[in-house]
Amino acid sequence: MQAIPQQRLRIALQKSGKLSNGSLDLLQQSGLLARNQEQSLWIESTDYAADFMFVRDDDIPALLSQGICDLGVIGRNLLTEYRLNNPRCEEQLECILPLGFAKCRLSIAAPKGSRFKSLSDLRSTTIATSYPKTLKAFLKEQGIQARVMTLQGSVELAPKIGIADVICDLVSTGKTLAENGLVEILTLAESEALLVGNPKSSSNRYEMIKPFISRIKKVVKAA
Numbered sequence: 001m002q003a004i005p006q007q008r009l010r011i012a013l014q015k016s017g018k019l020s021n022g023s024l025d026l027l028q029q030s031g032l033l034a035r036n037q038e039q040s041l042w043i044e045s046t047d048y049a050a051d052f053m054f055v056r057d058d059d060i061p062a063l064l065s066q067g068i069c070d071l072g073v074i075g076r077n078l079l080t081e082y083r084l085n086n087p088r089c090e091e092q093l094e095c096i097l098p099l100g101f102a103k104c105r106l107s108i109a110a111p112k113g114s115r116f117k118s119l120s121d122l123r124s125t126t127i128a129t130s131y132p133k134t135l136k137a138f139l140k141e142q143g144i145q146a147r148v149m150t151l152q153g154s155v156e157l158a159p160k161i162g163i164a165d166v167i168c169d170l171v172s173t174g175k176t177l178a179e180n181g182l183v184e185i186l187t188l189a190e191s192e193a194l195l196v197g198n199p200k201s202s203s204n205r206y207e208m209i210k211p212f213i214s215r216i217k218k219v220v221k222a223a
């Protein structure tokens with residue numbers, strides 16, 4: 001679909017979740033978003049030619065790649081999965097700046113005391129995950145044949161209910177794994193929040209984006 005030409009920047013942020021507070025804090029500290037502004041789905045900045053839209057994080061990569069938004073904040077884990085799902089060049093997104101919050105890791109975890117303790121134990125297992133492309137790429141690289149089962153959420157339940165041997169999911173404190181009787185056996189990738197853009201759609205809007213990015217960079221550098 002053809003992007004609608006805009007006179008104002010559009011920035012996509014997660015409405016509610018693990019990226020929300022960090023994104024709002026960063027924009028407020030950069031002076032790009034007013035403090036204590038009541039959060040609706042759409043906020044027009046009165047000081048800048050910029051509008052903020054609040055959406056599910058999963059929708060942000062497509063909004064950027066279609067040129068509907070100029071900048072967005074997503075986790076590195078989501079950027080990796082989106083790129084693997086959309087390998088066509090024009091849909092590539094670029095990481096402009098790692099933001100240093102919402103840190104987590106994508107790990108494989110197995111039931112405590114089970115026979116699955118290391119990479120080689122994963123041969124011929126069923127692994128439940130919300131990141132199937134990332135997991136499949138990892139297994140291929142490591143030469144491990146396993147069945148990948150895609151679940152959108154509550155992945156930690158999969159071994160308990162007998163639909164998978166192990167899981168591949170995001171871990172932060174490790175509390176959720178422990179609560180579900182799971183232990184981490186290996187980490188595939190580290191993640192954190194990223195400021196992301198679409199180089200193709202933003203190239204002609206660079207002059208508008210540049211000062212915006214440099215204000216965010218100053219805050220991230222100082223943190």
Ligand code: PRT
Nearest residue numbers: 017018019056057075102103104170171172173174175176
């Ligand atoms: O509604 P929407 O689709 O926008 O939100 P969501 O539910 O898809 O996403 P959300 O808010 O859970 O995560 C958004 C992004 O935050 C992720 O893509 C990661 O980049 C980042 N992030 C950082 C995390 C975590 N930490 C995290 N701990 N995302 C998810 N978790 C989950 C994890 O899946 C597991 O269920 O938290 C649980 C584990 O946490 P601990 O602390 O118990 O280990």
Ligand code: ZN
Nearest residue numbers: 056057058059
């Ligand atoms: Zn999501």
